[in-house]
Amino acid sequence: MSEAATLTRSAPGQAEHFDVLIVGAGISGVGGAYHLTTQCPGTSFVVLEAAETFGGTWWTHKYPGIRSDSDLHTFGYRFKPWVGPPIATAEEIRSYMGEVIEENGLAPHIRYNHKISSASWSSQDNRWTIEATRTDTGAPVVITANFLWMCQGYYRHAEGFTPEWPGMDRFKGRIVHPQTWPEDLDYTGKRVLVIGSGATAATVVPAMAGKAAHVTMLQRSPTYFRTGRNAIEIAEELRTLGIEETWVHEITRRKILHEQALFTDRCFREPEKVKAEMLQNLRNILGPDYDIGTHFTPGYRPWRQRIAFVPDADLFQAVARGDASVVTDEIETFDETGIQLKSGKHLEADIIVTATGFHLNVLGDIEFAIDGKPLAFHETVTYRGMMFTGVPNMCWVFGYFRASWTLRADLVGDFVCRLLKHMKAKGAQRVEVALRPEDKDMPILPWIDPENFNPGYLMRGMHLLPKRGDKPEWQHTQDYWMEKDAIPATDLDGPEFVYK
Structure with missing residues (x-):
């Protein structure tokens, strides 16, 4: 579909449909929109954002002195040079993000004041149905999408802890x-x-x-x-x-x-x-x-x-x-x-x-269902902290603790675009990850080892997060220096990827 297709409204009574729906217009969602535009031209997509504008953290937080605690040379996108001081204010970061949106024509794809309440996958139709509410008018919105890209961050914006x-x-x-x-x-x-x-x-x-x-x-x-x-x-x-x-x-x-x-x-x-x-x-x-x-x-x-x-x-x-x-x-x-x-x-x-601190919010307070059954996210096993067993056509951005969040957002962006192109080449409408025969006796563990990293917000919310295995591909390793090579080298025809 052409870019113009993303701007076309469906007939009354019909849900709009897109190839990809991105949840959130923060640093990850804006980056995801850029990657789709440049790496998958012709893909129809929409970005739904609950707030009245872009920025995520850098918009919702208004406390005195708000600034990054990562340098912007690595917290900034790899594709757009950062020219200001390395530790930047929220206003400077939003200005930088605004330039990315303007320079790449992303604004028509982003819809603000759209709060998503539910996301339901249908195996019969091989698509997601997303229900949202316009927070400015109260009007209900229904959109369907082939693929869901979760870029909503990891904490509840409405209230802190x-x-x-x-x-x-x-x-x-x-x-x-x-x-x-x-x-x-x-x-x-x-x-x-x-x-x-x-x-x-x-x-x-x-x-x-x-x-x-x-x-x-x-x-x-x-x-x-x-x-x-x-x-x-x-x-x-x-x-x-x-x-x-x-x-x-x-x-x-x-x-x-x-x-x-x-x-x-x-x-x-x-x-x-x-x-x-x-x-x-x-x-x-x-x-x-x-x-x-x-x-x-x-x-x-x-x-x-x-x-x-x-x-x-x-x-x-x-x-x-x-x-x-x-x-x-x-x-x-x-x-x-x-x-x-x-x-x-x-x-x-x-x-x-x-x-x-804050409340961990693993899926944007969205009610997920797979073929009518509520998704028990904490019962899934993560594939590199991006995909989850039993959850079709969905990727999630969760950044690094010991390096800048955006480093991983860029890596996940490359992965999603490569996966979408691979599905198109195979003629596959659906992909999910599954444990392989050699993973049969693999220990299933909490999301992260508390001996490795244990901030309070993570410990309070560990029961909400997916499980991990003891192999690098079945965990979010938090190791950028390993993942920068491992994720691009992923064999998309490996036995852990199941296409239909």
Whole structure:
């Protein structure tokens, strides 16, 4: 079908039909639309997005200082050079995504304010039926598609995760979650208490420090952080030499990925040495008298949870200046004026920010059914974290924890386009993955080994996720440096692929 076919509405009473339906217009969905346009020309497709515009995370999150915690040379797409600072604001990232949409004519394919409620597969028709609602008008929408590409991300955008602490209803100030930041919140001259120790807390604290009377970061346990200039030396040098931005982007990406691979390997091979180096870096900023042992020395090895990058050490500079402070303790109860800690200490606050994570959302809160039977996603086994046993004509984008999300979005984009072209060449209308005879006695395990990676949101939602095997092809390895070669080399006629 031609591109014009994607813009044609079906006759009244008929569901529109597309070759591919992409769920979500965030970084993955926009990338997927680009790959379809360039690698599978003539494929009809539509992108359904629940929000009023594109951006995903970078649109829904409005908290102070929101920025990436991955460098944009690798978080950016491989096909479009990133020319700004490596750690970018949400506005800068959305501007970059907007350029991708405009430069590649993707806008006519994207429909905003479309919230999907259900997706049903029919083996008789070899197609998906997607039911959605227009959030701006309330009108129901029904679309059918041959293939479903899930690019909706992995957490619930509507609300963040906030634990239930005793006495929260007693607090006289405001309690806000970064994911639903109120537009009218004025924290000028206010005492702000930020609960959390991850990348969000590390962003919010320095952004509010200085304008607020004081900002306190309250954490139950410390997190590892890396610091550095918000600049990449080799990129600056290449630009000084007048090198074309396409080359700057590719060379810088390769250098960063090479260094990340070495660092990740060291975290597993010599964790104590890496730990000592990171802590010494913080001592150099905070001074020899600061209690690094209590506030910035985690009880786990590096990279067992995500390591946030703090550009220009702004979090620690705020602490060193006295505009912010860190308290490591546990909450006993909220009261009228703040929080009572288990140590007996009391923290006064006018505003409490719960930077405590999010709810894992594995399939976009969409009700899935296969031939009328509800899909028990947690009973499936994943094929490289992209496809799932017993689920036909569907791929899912789930990025990396130890490398930029978009690296995997690009790899999955290549895989989906290659799979679609392979199906067309075979005359196949349906494909799904299935365990092979040699996998008969393979152990079936949780999605990820908690000894390898164990952030709270993943542990809370592990029961919702598919299972993995003990072979690389039956798990999401989180290893970009292996997958960048393994995924393109996938034999699409291997016994794990079943075509009809």
